[in-house]
Amino acid sequence: MEFKKELEDFTHIIKIPIRYNDMDTFGHVNNKAYLSYLEEARIDFHKKVFNWNGKLDFNAVVAKIEINYLKPVFYGDTLYAYTRLSNIGNKSFEITTVFVVEKTDSKLIKVSDSKVVLVTIDLKTGKTAIISETEREKLEPLLNSKS
Numbered sequence: 001m002e003f004k005k006e007l008e009d010f011t012h013i014i015k016i017p018i019r020y021n022d023m024d025t026f027g028h029v030n031n032k033a034y035l036s037y038l039e040e041a042r043i044d045f046h047k048k049v050f051n052w053n054g055k056l057d058f059n060a061v062v063a064k065i066e067i068n069y070l071k072p073v074f075y076g077d078t079l080y081a082y083t084r085l086s087n088i089g090n091k092s093f094e095i096t097t098v099f100v101v102e103k104t105d106s107k108l109i110k111v112s113d114s115k116v117v118l119v120t121i122d123l124k125t126g127k128t129a130i131i132s133e134t135e136r137e138k139l140e141p142l143l144n145s146k147s
Contacts, residue, residue, distance in 0.1 A: 004108065010082035010098065011142055012045045018075055028072035034099070038065065038114055041081035041097050049085075049138055059129070060118040063092065067114040071101075078102045079111075085142040091128045092119045093139060 022033035046052040073079055080100045087094040099112040122129040131139070 007082055007098065007100070007108070010084040012041070012048060012083040014041055014044050014081050014083075016040060016079045016081055016099075018073065018077055018079055020075055023075055026072075028074050031067070031069060034067050034069075034112060034114070035065070037079070037081060037099065038067075038097060038116060041083045042095060042116060045083045045095065049142065050135070059123055060093075060120045062116060063119040064117040065114065066116075067112060069112050071109060071111040073099075073101055073111050085139060086115065088131070088136070088139050088143065090130055092117055093131065094118075 016037050018029060019033075022029050022036075024030035043052075078101060080102065082098045082100060084096055085093060086096040095116045095118065097114045097116070098110060099114075101109045101111050103109060120129045120131050120135070121127065
C-alpha cells in the first residue's frame with residue numbers, strides 16, 4: 001500500500017511540537033517522548049469523538065501500548081500524529097497512530113507507528129466493563145470513517 005494512500009484511512013491529525021528536552025544523547029527524539037506524543041494524540045482524539053472535557057464520564061484506561069520506531073526524528077522537524085480507531089471489542093478498543101515528519105519539500109516520511117489498547121472499566125469496582133451503547137454509538141462509525 002502506498003504510504004499517502006494509507007494516511008487516507010486516518011480520521012484525526014494533530015501537529016506535535018518537538019521539545020528540546022525530548023532529545024537524547026544521539027540528538028534525536030528519545031523513545032520515552034513518544035508516550036507523551038501518543039497521550040496528546042489520544043486526548044485530542046477523545047475530545048473530538050466523545051466531546052470529552054477532562055471529566056471522568058468516559059471510563060477507559062490504557063492496557064497496552066505497542067510502538068515501532070522506524071526513523072529518527074530531530075529537533076526542528078515538523079511531526080504529525082495521524083490517529084484512527086482500528087478495532088472495537090466488547091470491553092476494549094484499539095487506536096492506531098502513525099507519526100509522520102513533513103520535510104521542507106512537503107514530502108511526508110513515516111517515522112513511527114503504534115497501537116494503543118484501551119479497556120473500559122467500572123469506576124466503582126475497578127473491574128473491566130462492557131462498552132456502553134452510548135460509547136459504542138460514537139465509536140462504531142469511526143471504524144469506516146475517512147473524515
